[in-house]
Amino acid sequence: MSMPTDFPADATTRFKALALKSGATLVGVADAAAFDAHAPAKHRPVDLLPGARTVVVVGGAQPRAGDWVASSPWLLSTMGTTERIQGVGRRLAQAIESELGYYALFVPPGTAAGEAPFMSLMLAAELAGLGTRSLAGPILNREHGFMYWSAVVTTAPFDVDGPTTDAACPAPACRDMWEREHTTPCLRVCPLDAGGCLAGRLEGDRAVRTAYDAGRCHTRVHTHWVGGFQKVLEETLNEPDRARRKMLVYGDFMTRTLWSITYSSTNIAQCFECMRACPAAHGLKEMR
């Protein structure tokens, strides 16, 4: 594809500033073609927007320091902040089109079918140089730790940032722990071989995830969500006794699940234990 010759020289700088002013903590640009080596067909930028050249990725809306040290598990799972970054992505998409005249597509954070997203926002964040994959899975930024992502696929030829090599994971404390105990905080809090989701090891400066039970993780991150509703509905329909059916339909699990579905914007993520235990996930700013 030919590159436009009239693209303003300061466009990348201007739009990155707009992203930060709109509330993003971080902003980066990935080359749309870089997804080809990593993403399956139908889940690449050009599959969503034919002619896509770049992907603008914003990170932010992360849990606050107070959220991580809170002792109530209900805080993070009912007062989530993911939605705050979506608005930044939408605003950027509108601005790219109205101010630069190039196509822009805000990548919806939902799923295309089942659990498959339209495009991996985590991969987008990596390719835009905003973070690296952790042993537990989420993308971690060296300075800010765990955060939420939003992406805009566009035909605008922004200047591209490459992936970063400065990995947040494994953190020094995790390397020390591995030396001592052959485990890390995330592996210890959610071990696959004891009913959890994760298995892995550290090889020098590298974290290697050897197994991840996505299905089990789903029951934790989305405990009270569509899948849970379907499960308890199935139990209800299969229950021949009326009194027991009432216990299921009116019960705590169904009630909580309906609340989560209703207030989805703040209940969309319901397990953070691998990140709560992670020394690299909370950002570097000290609190009192």
Add this chain to the structure above:
Amino acid sequence: MATDAVVDAVKRVGLDAGARVVGVAAADAFRAGVPEGFRPEDILPGARSVVVAGGDGPTAGAWRCPDHRVMEITGYDLRENVAIHAMCDYIERELGHYAVQAPSLPVHGHEPPMSMMHAAELAGLGTRSFAAHIILNPEYGLLYYAALITTLPLPADPPLAEPACPHPGCAAMYKRIGTTPCLRVCPACLSGTMKSARIETSTYDREKCHSRAQTYGIGSFQKALLAVVDEDDPARRREMIHSDFFAKSIQSLGFFRDSIAQCFECMRVCPVGRKHRKLK
């Protein structure tokens, strides 16, 4: 303890973000009236203060609509929550203390991890009323509350010395005919007595009120779903599934922001704050 300038700065952030009122309560003030497990310190270790923001509900125009269904789905902009986020960000970024939005959504049945009503009382933003024990702000009447919990020690605002309820007009009405506007409009949910122009007794049937304040929502969906699964006749089952009631219940799940509160009759007749609803 933070200075007055600091607390004023925090409040200003909240007011600029859209809160109608902002107040501060000491975290340990919750111990007297709140069971263990539901106090600020149970949510954020080291909690010292709770900052409470009150925001507007429906507009004055919505209150005047003769079709109650409009208020059932008019929704709000939830500015008090925006104000809380703005203040949390400010406290962590500029003042270096932990701050979290207090979890206020129910997690087990009707029970939230922390009471926003009690937080508003302790922060001096209002007092309990005959009408469903709703916290009434003496100036604005019905407001919606959100709160943050922080390790920043802020000077607390005292609870109000004078209750907002009963309004002098209601006290006069009670003296004349032994009831008040809210008690008269909704005897199904409310009852109470007044003595010397003060609330003497007051009861509130929350479960009945739930069928009115959340007519279409999680509860109605569960009620209707159970009726559907218990119905053996396929034709009747089909009718129930496609009924207006079930459809509106599902709609409320999907468009939750528009259906947060669905009955306003006790507040419609309440004189507290009504002057702010008289427009052109």
Add this chain to the structure above:
Amino acid sequence: MSCANPEARHGRAGARPSDGGLGAISGPPGRAMTFFRLDPEVYARHKDDVLKLSNSFQRIDQRGLSDREIAERLGLDERTVTEIRVIAERDCYPLDEWQRAIDFKRKACSDWAAAALKRPDLREP
């Protein structure tokens, strides 16, 4: 916490075990758990007492008890009380009450409009 080592972390990360969490550095779950189902007979036996002690029927001068407090009072475990309370809140009134709610609001709103807006034509016949 040393400022010279910004990546060193305190030991406070992680919900305390007393709050249902596993703590910052913790081991695997203690035992496998099956989906909690309440026996309808247990429910029928205790639902009225649980609701009476909870925040369902409120008095302005007296707070309702927490599930833990109710459990101690009735000699039950807290999880069972929570389940009983949640079900009983929903079970308290039949679906007919929802229809009464719809009728009540329609009438109350139109009656108010008729009086306050001086529009008797708005009153429901």
